[in-house]
Amino acid sequence: MTVTLKGLRAFSSVARLGSFTRAAGLLHITQPALTVQIRQLEAALGLRLLDRTPHGAEPTAAGRELARSLEPLLRELDQTVSSLQDLAARRRGAARLAALPSVASGLLPPAMARLRATHPELHVRLHEAVTGQIYEMVRAGQVDLGIATDLKPGGELTVDPLFRDQILALLPPDHPLAERKAIPLALLAGERLLLLEPDSSIRRLVDDAFAREGRMVTPAQEAVHSGTLVGMAQAGLGIALLPSTAAELRMAPELAARPLGPPGIHRMVGLVRRGGRSLPPAAEALAEALRAEAALLAPPPRRPPNPPLRRAARLSPPPRRAG
Template identity: 45%
Template sequence: MDLNLRHVRAFVSVAHLRSFTRAAALLNLSQPALTVQIRRLEEALAVRLLDRTSRSVAPTRAGRELLPVFQRVLRELDGVVVDTRDLAARRHGIVRIAALPSVAAGLLPDAIAGFRAAHPRMGFVVKDVIAERVLALVRQEEVDLGVTGGEVRDPEVTVLARAADALHVVYPDGHPIGEVASVTLEALAEHPLVLMDAATSVRGVVDAAFVAAGRRPVTACEATYMMTAVGMVRAGLGLTILPGSAREIRAEPALRSRPIAEASFSRPVCLIAKAGRTLPAAAEDFLEELIPALEAEFAGGG
């Protein structure tokens, strides 16, 4: 059975208006053409839908039963068409983005606020996860964009922009590390450290720097979230190493931070998308806000 939507719309119009003349005018058709469309729909369904006399038109019992079904189908289809046109015209949409927690709490809120000021009907879904999850979410197309840490070498992913986030040591006010001329790896190796989880991009940078120097850090404990690491530093368990962009660094008035004066303590930050896929219009537009925000946030971070 081959149902033609024009034929369905013709039947709904006649049944609603109870007039071929008015329905033909509404649909901008001649009455003979409208009659042909109704007949073809009846042939496709193998049932009579309308009883027509010289004075009136009325749906048959089958027509009355099918009318609400056809009306719902047309409403839903018309809604899809309107929504699709709105998306294409960038009047509304949803941007799905996965980002490192430091980025999700740092540059992302202001970038989203700036974008929504110009596009108030745009919505966002933000997943704040560690670097491995950002990459996986982009690869699986669960998000449109990702901001991840570390170098990205994955044929399934396209890097749209790159930046660098200098790492800082975070310590209690009055700690000896605050008195050294510059914070080096050798200076860090002298103190217990609260390290981030091994799956995080920060930990990858720290481990690589210590391995390259032939040293091992003195590990007091590990934490998955930066705020947890900050709390451990506040409790006197050791120093921690966090990205300079992390808002957690400024969350505790009794703690201080200093950049680490070695190039190896710099975390690459990449804005990524699924390779070979067309971005939704909303995500494409948001890039115009996000890329400058990324560049400003990490200016001089390398």
């Protein structure tokens, strides 16, 4: 005894076609089922909506009124639903991403190209930031996804490993240290070092590594952008320390790039998201593209057998809440 979407659609079809039988065919049900549907709708409204004639059915005044109001409503509802299904099918939507500058220049562009190939309608809204800011933006819901160093932040954030890269020293090929396959930190300490500013996660990584060997880092030059450091290294101003995945390394093919250590300086880069929250489909697609691109880096990152990011579109069983 209640108004049903099915009943309204049924009525709309009958009113439009002027026939129970034909409308039943259109709705893929039998005519008796349609008759019952209409009767229930009429009972729910307390109104006769259709006059049955020997030639079919014809809306009453009330029926015409309902049909007129109903038509745009049903159309708009269908539009809303199909728009949401577009979103679910990743034919629409934007992923809001906060990423480290090194990843934004390195891993991200090919991942975006991959995304565009598979899901051409999806957009990426990129914010470049350092790890702390990235965590904060994910926590605040300003972005769906973050790419940052894996610092195991507490609270409501979840970080899934994406790839592991290492810090490389960028130096002139005729530099004495360039003869080595890897450059010990002890030997670097006396060199003129070109480093990112202290709020960068790479800089912190470098500082920590030197500190573990009991050394203080005193950079010859600091910069915000990796490209600046590469330019300085090209000009012979010193040795730049940059992550291996940063695209800026390719700016200067004439320079030698050497790993540090042993043991070297490594960092784990991960995908950051809010635990217990499902990712929007577009962000899910971007995450997949990023993981696929990261898998091409050797060695493949150690990852648990099941991808920690579940597909939001696969609804059963739903993801457990944040743990």
